[in-house]
Amino acid sequence: MSSVTFENVTKRFGEIAAVDALNLEVHDHEFLVLLGPSGCGKSTALRMIAGLDEPSEGDIRIGARVVNDVDPKDRDIAMVFQSYALYPHMTVRKNIEFPLDARKQPAAERAELVSGAAESLGLTDYLDRKPAQLSGGQRQRVALARAIVRRPSVFLMDEPLSNLDAKLRVQTRVELVELQRDLATTLIYVTHDQIEAMTMGDRIAIMRDGRLQQVGPPQDVYDNPANRFVAEFIGTPPMNTFAATAEAGRLLVGESVLQLAGHLRASVPDGPIIAGVRPEHFELADGAHATADSLSATAVLVESLGHERHIHCRLDSSDVVIARAAASEVCPAVGAPLRLIVDPQRIHAFNGDTGASYALA
Ligand SMILES: Nc1ncnc2c1ncn2[C@@H]1O[C@H](COP(=O)(O)OP(=O)(O)O)[C@@H](O)[C@H]1O
Numbered sequence: 001m002s003s004v005t006f007e008n009v010t011k012r013f014g015e016i017a018a019v020d021a022l023n024l025e026v027h028d029h030e031f032l033v034l035l036g037p038s039g040c041g042k043s044t045a046l047r048m049i050a051g052l053d054e055p056s057e058g059d060i061r062i063g064a065r066v067v068n069d070v071d072p073k074d075r076d077i078a079m080v081f082q083s084y085a086l087y088p089h090m091t092v093r094k095n096i097e098f099p100l101d102a103r104k105q106p107a108a109e110r111a112e113l114v115s116g117a118a119e120s121l122g123l124t125d126y127l128d129r130k131p132a133q134l135s136g137g138q139r140q141r142v143a144l145a146r147a148i149v150r151r152p153s154v155f156l157m158d159e160p161l162s163n164l165d166a167k168l169r170v171q172t173r174v175e176l177v178e179l180q181r182d183l184a185t186t187l188i189y190v191t192h193d194q195i196e197a198m199t200m201g202d203r204i205a206i207m208r209d210g211r212l213q214q215v216g217p218p219q220d221v222y223d224n225p226a227n228r229f230v231a232e233f234i235g236t237p238p239m240n241t242f243a244a245t246a247e248a249g250r251l252l253v254g255e256s257v258l259q260l261a262g263h264l265r266a267s268v269p270d271g272p273i274i275a276g277v278r279p280e281h282f283e284l285a286d287g288a289h290a291t292a293d294s295l296s297a298t299a300v301l302v303e304s305l306g307h308e309r310h311i312h313c314r315l316d317s318s319d320v321v322i323a324r325a326a327a328s329e330v331c332p333a334v335g336a337p338l339r340l341i342v343d344p345q346r347i348h349a350f351n352g353d354t355g356a357s358y359a360l361a
C-alpha cells in the first residue's frame with residue numbers, strides 16, 4: 001500500500017501557516033496534482049511527505065504507517081525537484097546509478113535497473129556522456145531516471161518541468177503520464193501550471209494560502225468549481241466573473257436579464273452576487289436585437305489565436321468579459337454593440353463575500 005494521507009496537517013513558519021489544517025488522501029497508484037499559485041504551500045506539503053519538513057500539527061501517513069518520526073531515507077519515496085542537481089563529474093550512467101550505491105545490490109542487477117530507467121526515458125544513447133553535454137530536457141530526464149531506479153512506492157515531483165521550454169514541457173508532460181502508468185506507483189506532482197494539472201492528474205487538489213480549496217477529477221473541478229478562486233484559476237482564459245444582482249430567480253446585469261437554472265434558483269439569495277461564465281459558453285449575437293438570456297456588451301478588443309478568437313467585451317456594468325469564438329465565425333468589429341447569449345445551465349453564481357459557489361449550497 002502506498003497511499004499518502006494528510007490528517008489535519010498544519011505547518012507553521014513563525015506566524016505563517018504555510019499549510020493550514022490539510023486533510024487529503026492520495027490513493028495508491030494515483031497521479032495527484034497539487035495546484036496553486038506561488039507561495040500557497042505546495043512545496044511545504046510535499047516536503048512534509050518526504051520528511052524534509054516536520055508538521056507542526058497532525059499526522060502524515062504513507063500506507064497505514066504514520067511517518068512523522070520516520071527518517072526520510074526510510075520512507076520509500078523519491079523526490080524530483082525543479083532544479084535537477086546532477087553530479088557534473090559523473091557520467092549519466094553513474095548519476096542514474098548513484099542512489100543504488102548505498103544498497104548492497106549485485107552489479108548485474110544495478111546495471112539492469114539503470115538500463116531499464118534509461119530506456120524508458122530515452123537516455124540509452126547518452127549513458128556515457130557528462131551532464132554538461134546534455135540539453136536541459138535531457139538533464140531533467142536523468143534526474144527522473146535517478147528517481148525511478150530506486151523503485152520507490154511514492155514519487156514526489158516539485159515543478160519538475162518548470163525549467164524546460166514550452167515545447168519540451170508539453171512533450172515531457174506526456175512522457176511523465178505514460179511513465180507513471182507503467183511504473184504503477186503513487187505520484188504527487190506539484191505545479192502552479194493549471195494546464196499541467198488538467199492534463200496530467202487523475203485528480204487535482206487546489207490550494208490557496210495554505211488551505212485546500214477543492215479536490216477532484218480535472219473535468220469535475222473545471223465544470224463545478226467550489227468557489228470563485230478555483231473558477232478563476234482554472235481555464236485559459238479562466239472563467240469570467242462579473243457583478244450581478246439576483247432577484248426572484250433572475251440575474252440583473254445592467255439592463256440585461258439572465259434566468260437562473262433550477263439548481264441555482266433555489267440557492268441564490270436575492271441581492272448582489274458574483275456571476276461566472278466560461279469564455280466558451282458565451283455565444284455571440286448581433287447587438288441590435290435584445291434577446292432573453294443574453295447580456296448586452298461592446299467589443300473592446302479581439303485577440304486572434306489562429307484557430308479561435310478571444311473577444312473582449314465590456315458589459316453595461318463596465319465589467320469586461322472574454323468570449324471565445326471559432327475563427328470561422330463572423331468577427332465583431334471593435335466598438336460594435338453585441339449580445340452575449342448564455343445557456344442558464346452554464347451560469348455559475350458565487351457569494352460576493354466568501355466566494356463560495358451557490359451550486360454547493
Ligand atoms: N523554511 C521556511 N521558512 C519560513 N517560511 C517559509 C519556509 N518555507 C516556506 N515558507 C513560507 O511558506 C509559504 C508556502 O511556501 P511554499 O510551500 O514554498 O509555497 P509554494 O511551493 O506553493 O510556492 C510561503 O509564504 C513561504 O514564504
Ligand SMILES: [Mg+2]
Nearest residue numbers: 042043044158
Ligand atoms: Mg514551491
